[in-house]
Amino acid sequence: MDEGHMKNPAFRTNIGPNPGFGAGQALTQTLPLLFFIALFLFVSSAGAAPSLTPRAASLLKNARTRIAGELADKGFSLGQPVFMRIFKIPGELEIWLKKDNSFHLFKKYPICCYSGYPGPKLMEGDWQSPEGFYTVSARQMNPNSSYHLAFNVGYPNSFDRARNRTGSSIMVHGECSSRGCFAMGNRQMEEIYLLAHSALSAGQDHFDLHIFPFRLTARNLFKFRSSPWIGFWKKLRPGFDYFELNHRPPTVAVVDGNYIIEAQSLTVAMAPLQTKSHREKE
Secondary structure: OOOOOOOOOOOOOOOOOOOOHHHHHHHHHHHHHHHHHHHHHHHHHHOOOOOOOHHHHHHHHHHHHHHHHHHOOOOOOOOOOEEEEEEEEOOOEEEEEEEOEEEEEEEEEEOOEOOOOOOOOOOOHHHHHHEEEEEEEEHHHEEEOOOOEEEEOOOOOOHHHHHHOOOOOOOEOOOOOOOEEEEHHHHHHHHHHHHHHHHHHHOOOOEEEEEOOOOOOOOOOOHOOOOOOOHHHHEEEEEEEHHHHOOOOEEEEOOEEEEEEHHHHHOOOOOOOOOOOOOOOO
């Protein structure tokens, strides 16, 4: 859902002393203005955090009560930076929270419903869920979703656009129906949304969301070796392996239409750019 932007009224004033007034009068004039400027800056800064409707705030309050004990038992607290991974098989969304300079698994949530099959999303209306490396910022959080609560995964990213992939509004949301999204069910989505909202409100600029067909182990890649997407998955694997080894999300960039992992210039997902074909080959 596109968010509207509030426009702040322009104003012009002179905050220096007026030659026609004494110092006390000038200070009396200036203080209310300085207070207004400070208030303006505070509100503008607060606007960077994800918004909440009264309904969403009530839902998150209930979710906070439900998971407070679980967070404490595992040594976590709301507001810690978050990282998420989705695996289409076996159908799980993982939430990792940052502690001691690395991320630790907090919880696995079963996906209630997602669309399509293992493999990336290619076009609008294909009812396929995407795969790849995505990021979610405060602007992508949607407390007004028709599907309870939702956030936009960020598809298409620059890698997808380089391959002329189309589609929009791919969400992780509540309820249990999907047309290219990941439906988590309402109670689970409240907890997921709470953890994401709390992290973004506490200062995390965005969180990484990695979407894979399955765990990209050698065994699984061998099992799915006949898939037309095997080349794509093998080249996504370095990003998967990096997190498995370091418990920190890799820094991912897209250069010349290809994913680049960290400073090692390790290129992944280097399927050839195709404008007329819907399948990518090694």
